[in-house]
Amino acid sequence: SQTIHQWPATLVQPVGSPLSLECTVEGTSNPNLYWYRQAAGRGLQLLFYSVGIGQISSEVPQNLSASRPQDRQFILSSKKLLLSDSGFYLCAWSVPRQGFTYGYTFGSGTRLTVV
Amino acid sequence: QQQVKQSPQSLIVQKGGISIINCAYENTAFDYFPWYQQFPGKGPALLIAIRPDVSEKKEGRFTISFNKSAKQFSLHIMDSQPGDSATYFCAARYAGNTGKLIFGQGTTLQVKP
Numbered sequence: 001s002q003t004i005h006q007w008p009a010t011l012v013q014p015v016g017s018p019l020s021l022e023c024t025v026e027g028t029s030n031p032n033l034y035w036y037r038q039a040a041g042r043g044l045q046l047l048f049y050s051v052g053i054g055q056i057s058s059e060v061p062q063n064l065s066a067s068r069p070q071d072r073q074f075i076l077s078s079k080k081l082l083l084s085d086s087g088f089y090l091c092a093w094s095v096p097r098q099g100f101t102y103g104y105t106f107g108s109g110t111r112l113t114v115v
Numbered sequence: 116q117q118q119v120k121q122s123p124q125s126l127i128v129q130k131g132g133i134s135i136i137n138c139a140y141e142n143t144a145f146d147y148f149p150w151y152q153q154f155p156g157k158g159p160a161l162l163i164a165i166r167p168d169v170s171e172k173k174e175g176r177f178t179i180s181f182n183k184s185a186k187q188f189s190l191h192i193m194d195s196q197p198g199d200s201a202t203y204f205c206a207a208r209y210a211g212n213t214g215k216l217i218f219g220q221g222t223t224l225q226v227k228p
Contacts (some may be wrong), residue, residue, distance in 0.1 A: 034216075051213060109157070
């Protein structure tokens, strides 16, 4: 069965510090991977998605970047955090197949508080 | 530009009542419309989904109604229970291999015992 791991679960970081959040998927190959952010009491905003190793598409210009060094690994980074980067970060995956995508499962999320 | 609009923002229903959440979309490039349920501190979990060639889908107490011409779809929760208290998100998926999902703003449902 497919599973998605996301860590850490919570993180408190000072303004100006770097960030690295990691997401890994098990049980599937060549998945599409996604990073979402959920601000307090708000909806889910798509930040980045990747359809393959090294292929990153950015949806919203901002202080964050993403990388996919391995097929089932997706990393969200920042060189210098801003207060506005606080939120609940969620990784998700889906499987592309014959012009469609299947599944779409979220990880358990990382609660980031920038102080 | 908000491509998926969801209402209401919050909803209070008595136990046993019907909860109704509505969504409207603007882009005709969407090919799949899921609903997600999220409990505090957890990631969203798929609840039920529908394709645009179907007008209604029912799974247990949960029903999606879909109106393609009006670009609207709704979630009905029958016999609402306190355990249904959560935040619900509608979403729309772009057709093709990227599978991008665009979410509504969410509805916080409280079911009173």
